[in-house]
Amino acid sequence: AQWGADTYRHGGLMSTIEHINYRHAFNSGFKDVSQFAEGTSARQIKGYVDEVLRTGTPTGRGIVADLGRTTGTDRGGNAVTGLEVIVRDGMIKTAYPVGIS
Numbered sequence: 001a002q003w004g005a006d007t008y009r010h011g012g013l014m015s016t017i018e019h020i021n022y023r024h025a026f027n028s029g030f031k032d033v034s035q036f037a038e039g040t041s042a043r044q045i046k047g048y049v050d051e052v053l054r055t056g057t058p059t060g061r062g063i064v065a066d067l068g069r070t071t072g073t074d075r076g077g078n079a080v081t082g083l084e085v086i087v088r089d090g091m092i093k094t095a096y097p098v099g100i101s
Contacts, residue, residue: 001053003046004091016092017042024096026072034080034097036072049095052085062086064098072097 005015010030011022023030026038036045048067056065064084074080074097082100086093 001085001087001090001092006091006093016094017045019093020045020095023094024072032075034072034074036097037070040072045095048083049085049092052083052095053087056083056085059084064100066100074099 003016005013006019007013008019008023011019014022021042022028024033024035026035026040028035048071051067052063052065056063062084064082066082068081070079070081071083072080078099080097080099082098083095084098085095
């Protein structure tokens with residue numbers, strides 16, 4: 001999978017990492033979305049995504065992995081250690097923290 005750009009419903013045309021930060025950064029301002037932990041950099045997010053793509057489990061929506069460290073919070077504000085990466089047509093579309101059960 002490769003990083004790229006796309007037109008997103010929230011934010012319009014932007015690169016994938018811009019979308020991830022716009023929508024899922026600690027201080028994004030969006031409600032009812034998972035958020036990365038405070039201070040998480042774009043470089044860290046890219047590292048998380050790389051790790052999920054190498055070690056994760058495919059699901060119906062994307063690829064998920066438990067990274068074994070807090071990545072952020074789920075929609076309910078609970079600390080989580082997982083990450084879900086959505087890939088379409090070989091391009092990374094988004095990534096966000098998730099709980100792994």
